[in-house]
Amino acid sequence: MKLLVCGGAGFIGSNFVRIRLAQGDEITVLDKLTYAGRRENLQDLDVRLVVGGIEDPAAIADAIGGCDAIVNFAAETHVDRSITEPDAFVTTHAVGTYTLLEAARERSLRYVQVSTDEVYGSIESGSFTEQSPLQPSSPYSATKAGADLLVASYHHTYGLEALICRGSNNYGPYQYPEKLIPLMILNALHGDPLPVYGDGQQVRNWIFVEDFARGIGHVLEHGAPGETYNVGGPDEAVNLDVVKRIIALTGASDDLIEYVTDRPGHDRRYSLGSEKARALGWEAQVRFGEGLEKTVAWYRDNTAWWAPIRSGDYRAYYERQYGRALG
Numbered sequence: 587m588k589l590l591v592c593g594g595a596g597f598i599g600s601n602f603v604r605i606r607l608a609q610g611d612e613i614t615v616l617d618k619l620t621y622a623g624r625r626e627n628l629q630d631l632d633v634r635l636v637v638g639g640i641e642d643p644a645a646i647a648d649a650i651g652g653c654d655a656i657v658n659f660a661a662e663t664h665v666d667r668s669i670t671e672p673d674a675f676v677t678t679h680a681v682g683t684y685t686l687l688e689a690a691r692e693r694s695l696r697y698v699q700v701s702t703d704e705v706y707g708s709i710e711s712g713s714f715t716e717q718s719p720l721q722p723s724s725p726y727s728a729t730k731a732g733a734d735l736l737v738a739s740y741h742h743t744y745g746l747e748a749l750i751c752r753g754s755n756n757y758g759p760y761q762y763p764e765k766l767i768p769l770m771i772l773n774a775l776h777g778d779p780l781p782v783y784g785d786g787q788q789v790r791n792w793i794f795v796e797d798f799a800r801g802i803g804h805v806l807e808h809g810a811p812g813e814t815y816n817v818g819g820p821d822e823a824v825n826l827d828v829v830k831r832i833i834a835l836t837g838a839s840d841d842l843i844e845y846v847t848d849r850p851g852h853d854r855r856y857s858l859g860s861e862k863a864r865a866l867g868w869e870a871q872v873r874f875g876e877g878l879e880k881t882v883a884w885y886r887d888n889t890a891w892w893a894p895i896r897s898g899d900y901r902a903y904y905e906r907q908y909g910r911a912l913g
């Protein structure tokens with residue numbers, strides 16, 4: 587297939603691109619290269635990169651020629667940033683998704699929107715299905731939910747071959763270190779404090795990034811237009827236990843754990859039921875223990891990838907967020 591992958595220079599997008607190229611796809615990436623999007627994530631890959639925003643029709647027109655389908659990963663993805671600076675979330679998720687949908691509609695292209703379990707909100711027990719109501723609780727998840735509704739409306743109103751794929755918490759290589767797992771790995775490797783929000787008892791449903799990328803590919807190829815598919819990981823874990831496992835894998839000390847003020851409106855538990863994606867023939871292959879070991883090893887072995895981040899603007903972000911400097 588010839589794919590336009592928007593947001594393909596980010597964490598999940600670049601993993602998706604790597605897997606799909608190996609399967610023989612031809613790929614153009616359209617990416618704004620925000621702080622989270624990096625040329626380095628694609629540097630060993632044979633792709634055309636167009637630098638631009640999905641809210642810019644001219645950038646889309648430059649990138650879209652010859653493509654059979656669009657997969658949209660482009661997003662602002664950090665809940666903490668959505669609380670302090672929501673503007674870019676509205677621009678990219680609302681205006682950006684609209685602009686991209688219009689381009690898909692003009693050309694009758696198949697369209698997959700990459701979305702998140704956070705649109706369902708928090709659940710105490712059991713798991714969300716695709717029929718669960720959307721009850722987002724942060725500017726991040728609310729704007730993602732808005733984008734999903736717009737995508738669904740383009741199928742319903744215009745007959746666009748649009749599908750939605752909602753993932754649970756991803757982890758793995760190439761994830762920007764503001765997110766829980768790479769943050770804890772890099773801090774543990776450096777002997778920096780490990781900032782745990784609140785009581786650390788939040789529960790997340792973890793999926794190894796390659797499993798999610800394969801799930802999105804499955805939905806792209808086999809999903810029914812107009813349908814939404816949950817693609818969740820095989821294991822749940824409490825945040826504090828995740829941190830303790832990382833301590834064990836890096837040989838750091840438990841004394842590095844530091845409890846910090848909880849994120850406002852922090853969701854307690856996410857859980858996705860993925861039976862519908864399984865019925866398409868997809869199955870997660872990587873259990874959390876194995877994936878976490880691989881991820882720690884990748885960060886340990888790829889200093890050249892994270893060193894420029896940890897010594898750049900990320901330092902100022904970290905200081906604002908946690909009220910202390912990185913070591």
Ligand SMILES: NC(=O)c1ccc[n+]([C@@H]2O[C@H](COP(=O)([O-])OP(=O)(O)OC[C@H]3O[C@@H](n4cnc5c(N)ncnc54)[C@H](O)[C@@H]3O)[C@@H](O)[C@H]2O)c1
Nearest residue numbers: 593595596597598618619620622623639640660661753756
């Ligand atoms: N990380 C997770 O745990 C997770 C879980 C489920 C779903 N998702 C969804 O998967 C997608 C990718 O997430 P990620 O973790 O790889 O994010 P990321 O922050 O690593 O990457 C986002 C990418 O989008 C690009 N981008 C941002 N705004 C853009 C714009 N206006 N136009 C073009 N490009 C733009 C960035 O430069 C970056 O390359 C997002 O839609 C996210 O909501 C993420």
